[in-house]
Amino acid sequence: MSACSSFSHYTRCYLCLLAVVALFHLCLCSPNFDDVLCMEGERQALLEFKEGLIDEADRLASWLRHLDLSCNAFGWMEVPKFIGSLENIKHLNLSYSEFSGTIPPQLGNLSQLNVLSLGESGELMNMRWLSSLHQLHHLDLSGADLSKHDWLEVINTLPSLVELHLSSCQLVDMHHHVSSLNITSLSLLDLSFNNFNSSLPLWIFSITSLVSLDLTLCNFHGPIPSSFRNLTSLQVLHVSENDFMNSSLVFEELSNSNLISLDIRSCGVSSSVLDSLHNLTSLLNLYISDNQLTMTPPKSLCNFCNLKEVDFSHNHYFQSISLTYLLESFLECKTPALESLVLSSLGLSGQLPSQLGLLSSLRALYLSSNLISGQLPNSIGMLSFLRTLDLSYNLISGHIPFSIGQLSLLEVLFLQDNNLNGSLPDSIGRLSSLKELHLSYNQLEGSLPNSLSELSNLEEFYFFSNSLTGVVTETHFAKLFNLKYLYGGGNNLTLRLRHANWIPPFQLQRLNLNSWRLGPQFPLWLQSQNVSDPINKPNPIKKMIIINNNGTNPPPSKSIVDPHLLPSPTRSLPNLCHVDMSYNHIQGTLSSFPERLRSLDLRSNDFSGKLPHLSDMPPVLLDLSNNYFEGSLHHMLCPYKGDGMRVLNLGNNRLSGVIPECWENWTWLIVLNLENNNLSGGIPRTLSSLYNLKSLNMHGNKLSGRLPDSLLNLTNLKILQLGGNELVGSIPTWLGTKLSFLTLVNLRSNKFDGNVPTEICYLAYIQILDLADNNLVGNIPRCFNNFSVFSGKQNASDGSFWYRSVVVPEIVTASDSLVMKGREDTYSTILPLVLLLDLSNNNLSGPIPSELTALTKLKTLNLSRNHLTGTIPEKIGDMKSLETCDISRNKLFGELPLRRVPSGTQLQSFDESSFFGNQLCGAPLADRCIEVERPGTKDHEKDDGSHGAESADWGLVISMVLGFIFGFWVIVAPLIVSKSWRIGYFRLLSKLRYMVYDVIHKYCFNIFTK
Incomplete structure (x- = not known):
């Protein structure tokens, strides 16, 4: 029994x-x-x-000694209190397991604990219970908020403590005055990522047993105590992003230490301080990036033959440094132990030396963002242990060497943004360990080698924007089982599948095949990209950018995709997030699309029919512009709530009817574009609900009525485009007072009347103001000099003309139809560069206000076809940035102002048509000016003219006088005064005469002798 x-x-x-x-x-x-x-x-x-x-x-509870629950996902539950009853436990690790709430003080009952790790496990309401854990050797409270606790007082009660981790604990008080320190057995102290903003406390240097000290990003600064020499056991010192390290005193005290790892990144260390490192020959790891090293690194680096990891990146040298020079410093060691070398963003020049292959222990080499040129040496294949090679963003040219295939352990290869040419070598298929391959933005030619299919571990393949050609078949993807990211756009490749029902071996998350030829049928294999992974976790394709010409070329004469086949495969991808199939000839209707789409770009296709129905989760970006959709907006907008949608572009279609009054459901909208449709009726008042709106474009419709006062609630609006409609009434004053952030206002080609309100001068940020082709009357406001961008008081900004979301990384760019030089064009990419003021074809009267000449940065000014009178302002030449100016067909008279200042704009440089239809004279007009007396203007004009001529001629007079003085006293006067100068001068003339005579004589002699 x-x-x-x-x-x-x-x-x-x-x-x-x-x-x-x-x-x-x-x-x-x-x-x-x-x-x-x-x-x-x-x-x-x-x-x-x-x-x-x-x-x-x-x-x-009686016999459990070791409990490790770290790195789990407990769903942010509280730490169970019953753990405090496991009284014999010695090792407890709850770190990074998604615990939250209050850490139970019952853990203080675990008096036998040696190791307690509570990293990111919740909040400590009370630290006193830690004092009962007298046998604690290892304590990790990383991520806990200890800002309200007297942490050092509690820690000081743990005399057996060997390791203390308090990273990211929001500590601010460093307790500089400690009467008695009991943690003298501490060998590891980690206080990183706390903002102390003070000097280093002296009690740290009394812990002479310290082996590892981590003060990363603690915001410590001087004065520096002369106590580092006390830390005789110190081997690891990580103090990056602290100012106190920029002191030669610190390095002199450390020069005789046994440091094996030193991290002084972003410490403001200068080149002179770095010279003090020459005695630290035991160093294994040296991180010194992001400092102020302005001189060439010292040759003493050759003494560090034990170095395994070196990071010199992101320093700002005054002069270009030779890559060969740096590498020779490490090659002077008989057996270089270097495993990781980071020399990115140093301005390194020269070529990759063939001696690079002698660093046979290298596992990681980072040389990105330099000025390295030449070709890749064949010796690169000797780096047989290499796992990461980053040569991106350089000037490397030539072919990728065949020897690259010898790097059988290589996992990451970055060669993008260089000048590489030729074809990809077949040996690239031997990189059996490769996971990431980046070849984008080069000049690679030829076709993709079939050996690519051997890269069975490849997860990311980027090769867009090259000159690759040829056919890609399923053979190229046969063994790419782990491929997740495929970016091959910007090449002239054709995907030709031998089997229409081909199912790829991979499950993609990102796909970009823009500019490929995928026809004649839509790629049906896309519907297979929705399979779950082996542990039943969805791994769906999330981003798809295919068959997109980007508008750089006109659409091909034959459709890349069968125009009669709808993209139905996309509907079988319910987890698809981003789709871009713009600039094609896809035809048909759209009834709906996948529910989880975050962005859908189908612009510039041949879709027709009614607008599609939205789902309960509409996309953040929806662009259906430049198609043939027709019908009303009502059935698309009103039955749904557009929560989350930021960009809606339905421009350039055939939509008709009134704009519905249901915009209160679309409050997230930032960009709304309905331009160039057949929409009629008034502007809906519920648009005032769009308080986040920054761009409103309803240009080119048949909208009528007045501007509703409800629009004044759109206080974030920066772009307002209502031109090409039938709007009436006066321009409201609130346009300037309430919508003061506007940078583009286009109200041209409407039926606005009344005066131009002076309140419009409050638009300090305006860059494009187009009020042309209306019935405006009265004078041009004299306050236009308040336009800060036009007058140069503030720089022009391009941020108002594009939108980019964190959710949708694609950039949405604004466009506008503007008339310049008598021609209407649509501006998009260069729209932020346009500075335009157009008041043409109205009934404005009165003189051109002289205040207008203060707009020195204005590039386009059009005041034509009005009833302006008087003369052109004399100081119009101060508008130095004017590129086009049209004041034709007014009632102006007098002489065109002549400016002799070369840097100023001269009206004489503009075409004669810019002044046609006035009573003006002077260049460039054929009508030359004759003095004609005008009542009340004779004396004034004479005074102005004489004064202008006098002031303009002074420069000519002064330059002539100075030229005469220089010519006479420097050249002629010495010849008169000095006899020796005269003799030498005439001897020189005689010599020159004989030389010319000899040349002519020999030339003639040779001709006659022949």
């Missing part, structure tokens, strides 16, 4: 242990907490198993 009882006892204990292990290790540790490795069915089964166990004797 006793044997049976004993067996039962151990069986029950074993089952309890199994339950705990199974329950708390449901998911394997992973740095990405979303990538859990268990299925929901298994999770429920384990929970049911645990509930079926009974531990009445609480035997589990």
Whole structure:
């Protein structure tokens, strides 16, 4: 019986242990907490198993010594209080397991604890319970908010503490005055990522047992205590992003230490301070990026033959440094131990030397963003241990060497943004470990090699914007089982599948095949990109940019995609997030699209019929412009709530009817474009609900009525385009007072009347103001000099003309139809560069206000076809940036002002048509000016003219006088005064005469002798 009882006892204990292990290790540790490795069915089964166990004797608490629940996903539940009853436990790790709430003080009952790790496990309402853990050797409270606690007082009660991790604890008080320190056994102290904003406390240097000290991003600054020499056991010092390290005193004290790892990134270290490092020959890791190294690194680097990792990146040298010089410093060691070399963004010049292959231990080489030129050396294949090679953003040319295939351990290869040409070598298929391959923005030619199919571990393949040609078949993808990102746009490639029902071996998340030829049928294989991964976690395609010409070329004569085949495969991808199929000839109707779309760009196709129905989760960006959609807006907009939609572009279609009054459901909109349709009726008042709106474009419709006062609520509006309609009434004063952030206002070709309101002068940021082709009357406001951008008081901004969302990374660019030089064009990309004021074809009268000449940055001015009178302002030449100016067909008279200042704009440089239809004279007009007396103007004009001529001629007079003085006193006067100068001068003339005579004589002699 006793044997049976004993067996039962151990069986029950074993089952309890199994339950705990199974329950708390449901998911394997992973740095990405979303990538859990268990299925929901298994999770429920384990929970049911645990509930079926009974531990009445609480035997589990009596013998459990080690409990590690780190790196799990407990759904932000609180740390269970019963853990505090496991009184014999010595090792407890709850770090990074999605615990939240208050850490239970019952953990203070675990008096046997040696290791306690609570990183990112919740909040500490009270730290006092830690004082009872006298046997604690290792304490990790990283991520806990300790700003309200006297943390050092509590920590000082733990005399056995060896490791202390308090990273990112929002500490601000460093406790500079400590009477007695009890943690003198500490070997590791991590206070990184806290904002102390003070000097270093002296008590740190009394912990002479410290082996590792991490003060990264603590905002410590001087004065520096002369105490680093006390830390005789220090081997690891990480103090990046602190100012106190820019001191030669610190390095002199560390020069005789046994440091093996030194991190002084972003510390403001200068080149002179760096010279003090020459004695640290035991260093294994040296990180010194983002400093102020302006001189060439010292040759003493050759003494550091034990170095394994070096990071010199992102320093600002005054002169270009030779890459060969730096590499020779490391090659002077007989057996270089270097494993990681980071020399990015240093302005390195020269070529990659063939000696590079001698760094045989290299595992990572980063040389991006430099000025390295020449070709890739064949010796690069000797780096047989290399796992990461980054040569991006340089000037490297030539072919990719065949020897690249010898790097069988290579996992990451970045060669983008260089001048590489030729074809991809077949040997690239030998890179069996490769996971990321970036070849974009080069000049690679030829076709993709079939050997690419051998890269079975490849996850990311970027090769867009090259000159690749040829045919791509399913053979190229045969073994790319792990491919997730495929970006091959901007090449002249053709996808030709031998089997129409081909199913790719991969599951893509990002796809870009713009400018490829994918026809004659729409790629049906896309519908296979929605399969779950082996652990039942969705791995769907999220972004698809295919068959997109980007508008750089006219659409091909034959459609890339069969124009009669709808893109129905996209509907079988419910998790699809981003689709761009713009600039094609896709025809048909759209009834709906996948619910989870975040952006859909179908502009510039041949879609027709009614607008599609939206889902309950509309996309953030929807662009259906430049198609043939027709009918009303009502059935698309009004039945739904447009929560989340930021950009809606339905411009350039055949939509008709009135704009519905249901915009209160679309409050997230930032860009609304309905231009060039057949919409009629008035502007809906509910547009006032769009308080986030920044761009409103209803240009080119048949809208009528007045501007509703409700628009004054659109206080964030920057672009207002209502031109080409039938709007009436006066321009409201609130346009300037309430919508003061406007940078573009286009109201041309309407029926506005009344005066130009002076309140419009409040538009300080205006860059384009187009009020042409209306019935405006009265004078031009004299306050136009308040336009800060036009007058140069403020720089022009391009931020108002484009929109980019974090959710939708594509840039949405504004466009506008403007008339310049007598021609109407649509401006988009260069729209931010346009500075235009157009008041033409109205009934404006009175003189051109002289204040207008203060608009020195204005580039286009059009006041033509009005009834303006008087003369042209004399200072119009101050408008130095004017590129086009049209004041034709007015009632102006007098002489065109002549400016002799070369830097100023001269009216004489404009075409004669710019002044046609006035009573003006002077160049460039054929009518030359004759003095004609005008009542009340004779004396005034004479005074002005004489004064202008006098002031303009002074420069000519002064230059002539100075020229005469220089010519006479420097050249002629010495000849008169000095006899020796005269003799030498005439001798020179005689010599020149004989030389010329000899040349002519020899030339003539040679001709006659022939």
